[in-house]
Amino acid sequence: xxxxxxxxxxLKTFLWPVLVIFLFFIPSIIENQYTIHLLIVSGIYVILTVxxxxxxxxxxxxxxxxxxxxxxxxxTSSILSVNFGLSFWITIWPAxxxxxxxxxxxxxxxxxxxxxxxVITTLAFxxxxxxxxxxxxxxxxxxxxxxxxPPPTPINLGIFSLQFTTKPQYYYLVLFSxxxxxxxxxxxxxxxxxxxxxxxxxxxxxAEAIGVNVVYYKILGFVIGSGMAGFAGALYAHYLRFVSxxxxxxxxxxxxxxxMIAGGVGNFYGPIIGAVGITFLLEKLRFLSDYRxxxxxxxxxLVIFLMPRGMMGLFKDIVRKRKKVAV
Amino acid sequence: xxxxxxxxxxxxxxxxIYSLIAVGLSQIFGVIHIIQWAHGEVYMIxxxxxxYLVTKAGVPYFLALILxxxxxxxxxxxxxxxxxRPLRKMGxxxxxxxxxxxxxxLLNAAxxxxxxxxxxxxxxxxxxxxxxxxxxxxxxxxxxxxVGFTLIMLLSWFIRKHILGKAMxxxxxxxxxxxxxxxxxxxxxxxxxxxGSAMAGAAGCLIGPLFLVYPNMSIMAVNxxxxxxxxxxxxxxxxxxxxxxxxxxxxxLTAAYIDSAYKDVVAFVLLILVLYFKPEGIFGxxxxxxx
Numbered sequence: 001x002x003x004x005x006x007x008x009x010x011l012k013t014f015l016w017p018v019l020v021i022f023l024f025f026i027p028s029i030i031e032n033q034y035t036i037h038l039l040i041v042s043g044i045y046v047i048l049t050v051x052x053x054x055x056x057x058x059x060x061x062x063x064x065x066x067x068x069x070x071x072x073x074x075x076t077s078s079i080l081s082v083n084f085g086l087s088f089w090i091t092i093w094p095a096x097x098x099x100x101x102x103x104x105x106x107x108x109x110x111x112x113x114x115x116x117x118x119v120i121t122t123l124a125f126x127x128x129x130x131x132x133x134x135x136x137x138x139x140x141x142x143x144x145x146x147x148x149x150p151p152p153t154p155i156n157l158g159i160f161s162l163q164f165t166t167k168p169q170y171y172y173l174v175l176f177s178x179x180x181x182x183x184x185x186x187x188x189x190x191x192x193x194x195x196x197x198x199x200x201x202x203x204x205x206x207a208e209a210i211g212v213n214v215v216y217y218k219i220l221g222f223v224i225g226s227g228m229a230g231f232a233g234a235l236y237a238h239y240l241r242f243v244s245x246x247x248x249x250x251x252x253x254x255x256x257x258x259x260m261i262a263g264g265v266g267n268f269y270g271p272i273i274g275a276v277g278i279t280f281l282l283e284k285l286r287f288l289s290d291y292r293x294x295x296x297x298x299x300x301x302l303v304i305f306l307m308p309r310g311m312m313g314l315f316k317d318i319v320r321k322r323k324k325v326a327v
Numbered sequence: 328x329x330x331x332x333x334x335x336x337x338x339x340x341x342x343x344i345y346s347l348i349a350v351g352l353s354q355i356f357g358v359i360h361i362i363q364w365a366h367g368e369v370y371m372i373x374x375x376x377x378x379y380l381v382t383k384a385g386v387p388y389f390l391a392l393i394l395x396x397x398x399x400x401x402x403x404x405x406x407x408x409x410x411x412r413p414l415r416k417m418g419x420x421x422x423x424x425x426x427x428x429x430x431x432x433l434l435n436a437a438x439x440x441x442x443x444x445x446x447x448x449x450x451x452x453x454x455x456x457x458x459x460x461x462x463x464x465x466x467x468x469x470x471x472x473x474v475g476f477t478l479i480m481l482l483s484w485f486i487r488k489h490i491l492g493k494a495m496x497x498x499x500x501x502x503x504x505x506x507x508x509x510x511x512x513x514x515x516x517x518x519x520x521x522x523g524s525a526m527a528g529a530a531g532c533l534i535g536p537l538f539l540v541y542p543n544m545s546i547m548a549v550n551x552x553x554x555x556x557x558x559x560x561x562x563x564x565x566x567x568x569x570x571x572x573x574x575x576x577x578x579x580l581t582a583a584y585i586d587s588a589y590k591d592v593v594a595f596v597l598l599i600l601v602l603y604f605k606p607e608g609i610f611g612x613x614x615x616x617x618x
Binding site: 028056062109113115116120121123125127128132254258259261265290292293294296297298300303304305 | 369410417423427428431432588
């Protein structure tokens with residue numbers, strides 16, 4: 001048993017660098033700009049899903065308003081860079097902080113709520129933010145959206161400078177961001193704070209009994225998860241260079257939720273698999289044109305019945321079964 | 328003053344529709360503790376059933392209304408049996424996602440079957456103008472007011488007085504104890520779906536002639552119905568009825584006196600306020616949370 005455990009750890013430490021190197025060389029292997037685009041979008045969704053996973057999977061607060069934080073981040077960064085000419089490297093901080101602040105505002109009432117109420121409250125919050133983006137025409141330009149958002153300013157490294165205008169260049173920015181977020185997330189969940197947060201999901205009453213400050217950690221989880229969504233929003237805005245309220249409606253929240261659940265809730269690898277998998281699946285289904293979302297609804301249903309704990313859950317079940325057979 | 332009265336009447340008419348939709352949502356939640364995400368789609372399909380019966384099949388409007396209620400009740404039974412009964416045994420995450428999946432499926436199927444374009448559900452005699460004191464109404468609005476109120480009262484009576492309604496109330500309080508007392512859980516859950524879907528279908532058929540019918544009308548419906556059920560307390564039927572009228576009136580007044588762009592925001596702000604200060608709903612009793 002001990003040996004098997006060590007073996008799987010060795011495998012993991014070996015796999016990560018290989019995967020990262022592979023991802024690093026993707027733009028030189030894949031010529032197709034469209035695939036690169038999909039990878040960038042997947043990367044942004046990975047950050048969103050990881051944030052939602054912290055809120056839902058780790059602290060157990062069901063959220064259907066994740067697109068709101070994403071939108072807040074995107075709009076904050078866009079407005080600051082278009083109206084005040086600030087660089088992406090500066091606007092990304094207010095984008096995160098502002099989204100995290102709204103996470104704090106939403107997190108406080110959500111503490112007292114049971115799951116069914118949470119679903120509706122977070123849904124309502126998402127709708128309020130969406131309607132404000134549409135109606136506050138003076139600030140957000142309403143349904144027209146904000147155009148001409150500048151790409152991130154080049155970073156000067158002496159001999160050469162890093163540009164972020166073409167798709168492969170932006171791919172590296174997103175790849176780096178995703179790795180940074182995953183690294184932070186891993187360190188965070190392994191830390192004392194992270195373990196306290198996980199204990200809330202398992203049993204918040206027992207956690208409270210042994211001295212975990214439930215209120216503090218639940219809100220902290222909300223704030224960090226929302227901040228991540230704000231970060232993803234800024235990345236998205238400066239990639240497409242255009243934002244409109246339609247990108248941040250309830251459909252986006254549902255998509256992120258589906259990515260998380262399809263991957264596996266409360267699991268480190270789940271969101272990555274779910275986000276990339278669903279992004280590509282939706283693209284592959286494009287040939288069905290009008291029937292696409294019908295099939296999508298059906299697939300969703302099959303996912304729930306066949307693998308209620310997501311792909312990672314399914315994977316773990318298979319591994320466990322094989323181990324049992326071996327014993 | 329006259330203006331205010333007119334706006335309040337408009338609000339009550341809108342509120343009847345919200346109540347009709349929310350009652351089913353609240354009741355289904357009360358009985359099986361699942362949020363029926365596709366309830367807005369049931370309402371939308373109800374509107375289309377009425378639309379096809381009247382404009383394509385030439386059925387008289389009131390007969391079509393009755394037929395819609397029956398058909399949508401049957402539809403409710405079908406989705407309960409196929410979708411929600413298997414979901415009931417699963418975790419909350421799966422049930423929410425399953426219901427969302429059903430909603431996506433129905434909405435997009437409707438866009439293909441009925442076309443996404445808004446269509447006019449025209450019933451000539453409903454456009455007759457009526458003057459009630461200082462208030463101007465069309466016959467259509469009066470029908471919504473009267474029929475909506477009657478249906479809600481009938482449902483409320485059924486739940487309070489009829490043995491099957493009482494079985495639903497018992498299930499709301501404690502599913503296990505109810506089943507030990509000999510209440511058939513599956514049958515009662517299906518009944519809740521039949522009644523709730525019939526009400527939503529009636530709402531669709533009633534409002535159809537007033538506005539246009541189109542698949543996306545379902546999104547507006549759930550967006551309104553959720554604040555209403557929270558306002559009244561999830562699972563509380565009388566609360567949902569009152570909540571519907573309150574939100575209808577508040578919306579009409581906001582549109583008239585503040586800005587019509589913000590009428591949709593008001594319902595959500597009201598919802599968040601209720602959750603901040605009285606999460607059990609303004610008509611809810613405080614429920615002790617057992618460890």
